[in-house]
Amino acid sequence: MEDKSVNIKDFNRNRIYKLLREKQNLSKQDIVYQLQLSLPTVTQNLNFLLEQHLIENTGTIGNTGGRNAQAFSYISDAKAGIGLDVTKHHVTAVAVDLNGNILEMIRSKQTFERSERYFRFLGELVQELIRTAHLDSSKVLGVGIGVPGLITEDHQTVFYGKILDFTGETAQNFGKYISYPAILINDADAAGLSEIRVTPDINHAFYISLSNNIGGSVYIGNQVFAGSNQKSAEIGHVTVVPDGLPCYCGQKGCLEAYCSADRLSEAAGGDLSQFFELLKAGKPEIVHIWKAYLNHLSIAINNIRLLFDCDIIIGGYVGAYMDDYMDDLKKLVISRNSFENEAEYLRVCRYKTEAIAAGAALPFIDQFMNQI
Numbered sequence: 001m002e003d004k005s006v007n008i009k010d011f012n013r014n015r016i017y018k019l020l021r022e023k024q025n026l027s028k029q030d031i032v033y034q035l036q037l038s039l040p041t042v043t044q045n046l047n048f049l050l051e052q053h054l055i056e057n058t059g060t061i062g063n064t065g066g067r068n069a070q071a072f073s074y075i076s077d078a079k080a081g082i083g084l085d086v087t088k089h090h091v092t093a094v095a096v097d098l099n100g101n102i103l104e105m106i107r108s109k110q111t112f113e114r115s116e117r118y119f120r121f122l123g124e125l126v127q128e129l130i131r132t133a134h135l136d137s138s139k140v141l142g143v144g145i146g147v148p149g150l151i152t153e154d155h156q157t158v159f160y161g162k163i164l165d166f167t168g169e170t171a172q173n174f175g176k177y178i179s180y181p182a183i184l185i186n187d188a189d190a191a192g193l194s195e196i197r198v199t200p201d202i203n204h205a206f207y208i209s210l211s212n213n214i215g216g217s218v219y220i221g222n223q224v225f226a227g228s229n230q231k232s233a234e235i236g237h238v239t240v241v242p243d244g245l246p247c248y249c250g251q252k253g254c255l256e257a258y259c260s261a262d263r264l265s266e267a268a269g270g271d272l273s274q275f276f277e278l279l280k281a282g283k284p285e286i287v288h289i290w291k292a293y294l295n296h297l298s299i300a301i302n303n304i305r306l307l308f309d310c311d312i313i314i315g316g317y318v319g320a321y322m323d324d325y326m327d328d329l330k331k332l333v334i335s336r337n338s339f340e341n342e343a344e345y346l347r348v349c350r351y352k353t354e355a356i357a358a359g360a361a362l363p364f365i366d367q368f369m370n371q372i
């Protein structure tokens with residue numbers, strides 16, 4: 001019974017904290033009324049949150065008929081999470097506040113290698129980020145490292161890492177020179193997490209990352225559905241052309257072989273932005289490549305829609321350019337669908353560059369918010 005009362009106490013504190021996160025400037029009476037709690041309970045919890053510097057007293061609000069009430073607000077930068085996006089040739093590092101807003105971002109050119117030198121570089125990058133963001137190190141909750149690989153359920157080990165050739169690599173090594181808790185997170189899961197966070201009106205969604213590699217993640221009730229073996233949503237390796245082009249995974253005809261961002265940039269001297277410039281200018285061979293790209297993509301999208309009946313978010317490097325071409329893509333998808341004649345479920349990503357890094361920091365933020 002004692003345990004139960006402790007849990008209720010924590011639960012009430014958590015509700016008060018989350019209410020203040022949602023609505024700024026509330027008086028004690030507002031909280032009592034909105035959460036149906038007793039005044040002593042609210043007072044006790046507000047005092048605790050004030051002592052922890054998680055909320056602040058923001059003056060008075062004159063809503064009590066003659067006597068002004070004290071107002072309380074949530075402090076969004078009371079804590080921060082750090083996220084990294086590790087790719088073959090770059091690392092992006094961001095610091096995010098408790099609302100998931102980006103406080104600071106650094107992007108650095110560095111070729112991935114499994115070496116002390118590289119892991120030391122990651123440690124130094126995190127320190128540099130903390131300095132530039134003027135973050136007090138006591139505020140840092142942890143560092144999430146987004147990587148293009150499949151990660152064990154405990155976020156500690158890469159169990160499939162062909163892209164960076166780093167199968168077996170561990171969070172312990174990645175975090176060797178980082179003086180905060182460090183976890184690994186699949187890059188597409190991280191990016192999807194940040195997109196879901198900025199789109200509160202959707203609960204179920206499939207996120208496709210169209211970068212130099214293709215990744216996916218699926219959210220059911222706002223939670224990642226990881227699958228039985230942490231291999232769900234591997235949309236890059238569904239077959240779109242039977243016995244088609246070879247894929248790095250060893251199979252043929254995977255979506256990855258037709259719709260990775262490389263397919264486009266290779267046609268424009270290795271520069272994806274140049275590809276879209278040439279596309280706008282109407283260069284015939286570029287238009288031809290793009291049409292084929294959208295066509296293959298529409299097969300995968302329609303399959304996802306048929307399987308999950310949920311919103312589909314297009315992200316990654318190519319997703320960042322997709323705004324102008326969504327109508328074309330929707331038409332293709334509709335033409336393939338057996339049941340629907342509209343495709344409003346198809347959305348373009350909101351984050352253009354930093355979705356992976358920001359999303360990698362979110363597990364630490366969520367954990368903190370839930371344990372208050």
Ligand SMILES: [Zn+2]
Nearest residue numbers: 237247249254
């Ligand atoms: Zn494949």
